[in-house]
Amino acid sequence: MRSMGRIRPGLGLTLSALLTTSLAAASLTDPTAAGASSAAVTDYSITVDPDRAGPEIDDAMYGIFYEDINRAADGGLYAELVQNRSFEYDTADHASYTPLTSWTETTTGGATGTARVVNDAARLGEKNRNYLRLDLRGDGGGAGAGYGVTNAGYNTGIAVQAGKTYDFSVWARTDNPSGTPLTIGLHTASGATALASPLRATVRGDHWTKYTGTLTARATDTTGRLAVTAGGGGTVRLDMASLFPRDTYKGHPNGLRKDLAEKIAALKPGFLRFPGGCLVNTGSHRAYEAPDWERKRSYQWKDTVGPVEERPTNANPWGYNQSYGLGYYEYFQFAEDIGATPLPVVPALVTGCGQNKATDDPELLKRHIQDTLDLIEFANGPVTSTWGRKRAQMGHPKPFGLNRLEVGNEENLPDAFFERFTEFREAIEAKHPEITVISNSGPDDSGVTFDRAWELNRAAKVKMVDEHYYNSPQWFLENNKRYDSYDRQGPKVFLGEYASQDNRFGNSLAEAAYMTGLERNADVVRMASYAPLLANKDYVQWRPDLIWYDNAAAWGSTSYETQKLFMNNVGDQVVPSEASATPSLPSGPITGAVGLSTWATSVAYDDVQVTSADGATLLGDDFSGGDGKWTKATGTGSWQVRDGAYVQSDTGAENTMVTAGDRGWQNYDLNLKATKRAGSEGFLIAFGVKDTGNYYWWNLGGWGNTRSAVEKATDGAKQTMAEDGTKIETGRAYDVRIEVRGRQVTLYLDGKKWGAFTDDKVAEPFRQVVTRDKATGELIIKVVNAQDAAARTRIDLGQGVKVRRTARLTTLQGDPDAVNTATDQPIKPSSSTLDGVDTTFSHTFPANSITCLRIAARK
Incomplete structure (x- = not known):
């Protein structure tokens, strides 16, 4: 991602x-x-x-890509109904978090006390350090009185169905020698109505013990609350308060939400790629080291196996916490359950997804390579091996049959990535020649990173290369023949992430048209997966998505229905066929006004000149007379004329487009001066502007000032027309020139040709x-x-x-x-x-x- x-x-x-x-x-x-x-x-x-x-056609031609984005795990596929069950949320992870996020104090019968989250030597474990301490005053109103906390779950609350059974568990200890009575109840959001008969238990002893029980819902509600209250006096400590539907997918404990898993299984996927995505290669690659561990670590598989109470939580790069209750064992088990080949992705120690940094620590690299070898042993090793024994202890003596593994994800530093990838590959192939080690080609369908990555992969005879791209529907309709010209003898393609940029049926039509080209080239494209897979409608970081859900229901997008139709009707071999083409007429020249914009950057623009091909002046503005020739198209940003230039000063604003000119302009030259004043990116200079969703812009110093590209927007969805690695310096004045002739565009930076393209694909x-x-x-x-x-x-x-x-x-x-x-x-x-x-x-x-x-x- x-x-x-x-x-x-x-x-x-x-x-x-x-x-x-x-x-x-x-x-x-x-x-x-x-x-x-x-x-x-x-x-x-x-x-x-x-x-x-x-x-x-490979049996694993079409599969699924799972990443914990849009609350795809906790609050999604992972069936746990309690949010922040181990009290590990922290402001270091998210500004709005506290250790009691999703919890509130509650009392019955007049009982009183104090609730606070503690991290001390009485903790449950080294990787589960916080726990809830309830100090009970014992001054309540008799039998049944209690003081404790209520959990609000995810979205609108905890969803339960009438007649269904829910398994409760909590780890607890008490210093009251007589024991501490616990009452566990389910009730509506207002607290006025009980949704199940209460569960009662008595905590005995000042050592951590797991207490379990069941609750049967007497009504259906999507806004439920789970209350845990304690009676009497003294101190009771609680951790890992959990509520699971008994009816998980395939009945597995610590299992998956059934309706979501069934929708995924209905696709009949040939493989399951997990756990990410940007999840894999963002954050620190250091190991968990108590007590001062780094909260924002990359996803590391050893953190996610073993008893759930021994797994740490971690800050997810998509803006929330993940519990690791859904871990590598559960992923392997899910792949097996749905008949899919497991395809894990491990970090290559080069960050991606907008973070461009290579880890230069040979010992850390060595440790991650060994971790990867241990992962293969966990998946495939005999029960007599160290990690095979761990798998067996978790309930699966039989090997999972891992045969493919990917190293890295969307790294934008191809040489640094490939140096480290090579060390992983050599170590894996030396011990496990049966494993296909998959590389990648960066975050886009083309450009400098893409070209260099493919050059390195071809030279090293890598078996398979992962490509990712999210483009406009127009791009997918124009690029059906993308893989027709790929080298049949070179590395195979794994199209690990792709989608067109929206969730409408028009997007699905474009994707389906493109998929016919994937199948036709099944000797090159061996695997493909739409992405992302899941989206909780109340926690959306990314759109489009394949399957949407809330507390009570799950539904497939139009692209889900498209993927399902293709995935359920793949076939074993392509039969050559030809179709007549749609009659076409010339589409005419690029037409449109001009525009200026910024993205998280303050920029000064000056001396804007637009001249026709025959030299006539269409627009001339040195801003000495104000900004009356410009229209603020998006209403964002802070534009003012300052010191004879047009300045956008808000470094937090995104896409601050202002436009000038006529939508009928064609065959013209745009010249201007641009100076970056502050911020994280560079310039956005638009031409061929028809409206806020249809234009071209030269994105100089985009993507965190890592590269530059011309992007074409069609109804808001973009595709890249040309790209290079140009970065923009702060305080330097740049001369920019864009020549538009018919459908040919040529671009100059400081008098030198930067690039050109012809927008003439059908x-x-x-x-x-x-x-x-x-x-x-x-x-x-x-x-x-x-x-x-x-x-x-x-x-x-x-x-x-x-x-x-x-x-x-x-x-x-x-x-x-x-x-x-x-x-x-x-x-x-x-x-x-x-x-x-x-x-x-x-x-x-x-x-x-x-x-x-x-x-x-x-x-």
């Missing part, structure tokens, strides 16, 4: 508006065609060549791929029609093919702006049968649709 610095949700998507093609030249009216919209129906053809063998809306399912003998034809016109199509299955006259048909269809929500899922599969199938037959694919045809066929 890359840094969020430039990702923003789309502003509303009509996919036909993205296409640079016109269908008017080849349309026919057919109001009776199945699935036809009110738009024209366009003729296409698909020709299948059954005599040629395409590439074999966004093809009609795509197909054909595969063969060897087990069923079916041809699987997947067709994407990402346009407002239905596609009447002649399908030729080839000579000498015998087919069953009836085929299975599954379709996703709808408005490109449709979004699946908790209460409405307009995009869902429609299944039917198609009659009249022959070696040659016709079918009309509806407008804005994804279709899977399964045809029984044989030579």
